[in-house]
Amino acid sequence: MEAYRLLYPMRTYLVVSGRGEETNVMAADWVTVVSHRPTLVGLAVSPKRVTWGLIRKYGEFVIAVPGLDMIDDVWIAGAEHGPEKIRKTSIEFLPSRAIETPSLKGALANLECRVVDDRTYGDHTWFVGEVVSYSYREEAFRGGRPDPSAGFLAHTYRSEFVTFAGRTYRPNVRTDGRR
Amino acid sequence: MEAYRLLYPMRTYLVVSGRGEETNVMAADWVTVVSHRPTLVGLAVSPKRVTWGLIRKYGEFVIAVPGLDMIDDVWIAGAEHGPEKIRKTSIEFLPSRAIETPSLKGALANLECRVVDDRTYGDHTWFVGEVVSYSYREEAFRGGRPDPSAGFLAHTYRSEFVTFAGRTYRPNVRTDGRR
Numbered sequence: 001m002e003a004y005r006l007l008y009p010m011r012t013y014l015v016v017s018g019r020g021e022e023t024n025v026m027a028a029d030w031v032t033v034v035s036h037r038p039t040l041v042g043l044a045v046s047p048k049r050v051t052w053g054l055i056r057k058y059g060e061f062v063i064a065v066p067g068l069d070m071i072d073d074v075w076i077a078g079a080e081h082g083p084e085k086i087r088k089t090s091i092e093f094l095p096s097r098a099i100e101t102p103s104l105k106g107a108l109a110n111l112e113c114r115v116v117d118d119r120t121y122g123d124h125t126w127f128v129g130e131v132v133s134y135s136y137r138e139e140a141f142r143g144g145r146p147d148p149s150a151g152f153l154a155h156t157y158r159s160e161f162v163t164f165a166g167r168t169y170r171p172n173v174r175t176d177g178r179r
Numbered sequence: 180m181e182a183y184r185l186l187y188p189m190r191t192y193l194v195v196s197g198r199g200e201e202t203n204v205m206a207a208d209w210v211t212v213v214s215h216r217p218t219l220v221g222l223a224v225s226p227k228r229v230t231w232g233l234i235r236k237y238g239e240f241v242i243a244v245p246g247l248d249m250i251d252d253v254w255i256a257g258a259e260h261g262p263e264k265i266r267k268t269s270i271e272f273l274p275s276r277a278i279e280t281p282s283l284k285g286a287l288a289n290l291e292c293r294v295v296d297d298r299t300y301g302d303h304t305w306f307v308g309e310v311v312s313y314s315y316r317e318e319a320f321r322g323g324r325p326d327p328s329a330g331f332l333a334h335t336y337r338s339e340f341v342t343f344a345g346r347t348y349r350p351n352v353r354t355d356g357r358r
Contacts, residue, residue, distance in 0.1 A: 001313075001315070001320060001323045002215075002218070002323065003218045003290060003310040003313045004212040004215065004218050004220070004310070005320065005323055005324075005325065006244060006287075006288035006290055006313060006315055006320065006325075007190065007192070007210065007211070007212060007220070007242070007244070007290070008325045009190075009325055009327060009331060009343060010190060010211070010212075011186065011188075011189060011190070013186070029211075029212075030211050030212045030213065031186065031211060032186070032189070032208075032209050032210060032211040032221070032223070033183040033186060033189075033208075033209045033223065034209065034221075034223045034300040034301070034303055034305050035223065035300045035301025035302050035303045036181075036183065036301065036302055036303070037301060037302050038301050039181070039182045039183050039301075040300050040301050041183070041186070042211070042213075042221065042300075042305070044211065044212065044213045044214065063186070065185060065186070068348065071348055071349075071350050071351075072350045072351055072352045074350070075350035075352055075354065076350075076352060076354060079354040080354055088352075108185075109185035111182060111185055111186070116300075117298070117300070119296070119298065121213040121214045121219050121221070121295075121296070121307055122213070122214025122215065122216060122217050122218075122219045123214050123215055123216050124213055124214045124215070126213050126221070126307075128300055128305075131182040131183070134180075134182045134185060136180070136185055141180060141184070141185065144180045144181065144184060144336075145184075145335065145336040145339075146184065146185075146187045146188055146335055146336060148188060148335055148341040152188060154333075154343065156324065156325055156327055156347065157323075157324040157325060159349050159350055160324075160347045160348070160349060161347070161348045161349070161350075162327040162343045162344060162346070162347055162348065163343070163344055163346075163348070164188060164333065164341045164342070164343055164344060165341060165342055165343060165344040165345075166344075167341070167342075168335065168339045168340070168341055169247065169250055169339070169340045169341065169342070170250075170338050170339060170340070171250050171251045171253070171254035171255075171338055171340075172250075172251055173251045173254055173255060173267075175254065175255060175258040175259055
């Protein structure tokens with residue numbers, strides 16, 4: 001058992017880096033939020049990845065949220081190396097709003113990030129980016145609430161992915177506090 | 180729309196900190212893996228949280244993986260403040276294997292972490308811990324593979340939680356690369 005696997009299934013995202021001919025896309029599970037105000041997100045990237053050099057070079061990345069319909073692209077982006085793989089996918093780029101790194105057409109959301117810090121932790125670099133702009137598909141986040149049936153992808157193990165069941169659960173307790 | 184919500188639904192975990200009478204439990208969505216070897220995990224905690232002071236004081240925390248049967252405890256742990264709330268929950272502690280901070284009985288897994296770094300990012304502190312030991316329920320992680328039907332909890336919005344659908348999806352493409 002790999003200890004980190006105990007946190008799985010984890011949501012899987014697509015990370016866009018670079019620009020023009022250099023533009024690359026990597027699948028990433030090791031992504032989270034690290035601050036509310038300002039909105040900062042963190043991403044662990046191995047220095048072996050082409051994405052690592054592109055984020056270092058341009059100080060920008062986009063975190064795109066793939067739906068179940070993008071599972072093949074997620075797999076290729078995670079399994080293969082460098083921008084040549086893009087030709088094997090159905091990925092299309094769109095201009096971002098605030099940064100030069102493009103967003104992904106067809107993604108459920110795109111978070112445009114400018115790097116504010118990087119740190120080495122073990123065998124990965126931890127890039128922290130401020131979300132400077134974003135776009136999303138209204139039907140997946142109506143009223144600011146993610147719709148669990150939108151097909152959000154999570155990674156289980158090797159080539160296995162899951163999505164959420166449609167049913168929403170609420171606690172049976174009331175509290176005066178707030179989350 | 181809060182931009183960070185575009186990464187949701189995100190897995191939700193319980194973070195144990197402190198020891199003895201001080202032992203506290205907090206719900207946390209902002210958790211991820213940051214290194215494979217050594218296995219390092221990161222966790223964003225607001226300095227307003229009791230957990231923040233306890234992690235600083237003892238340099239340890241446990242990330243417990245709650246199942247759907249613990250949704251009420253997750254809600255109380257997330258909504259209320261300090262160790263007094265534990266009495267309102269059905270939480271029971273177990274000794275951990277390698278650290279003094281206890282694990283949670285009934286959790287699907289417990290990852291015992293020793294802090295190796297902390298950084299301030301915006302309004303949260305980013306604690307990075309090395310996973311020095313762990314325990315898990317075999318039926319939820321048979322053969323090292325998380326079983327999507329084990330009732331892993333994800334947080335959608337406010338008091339709304341979801342779990343994964345049982346069906347596993349695999350990409351329809353083959354690749355010579357590896358993820």
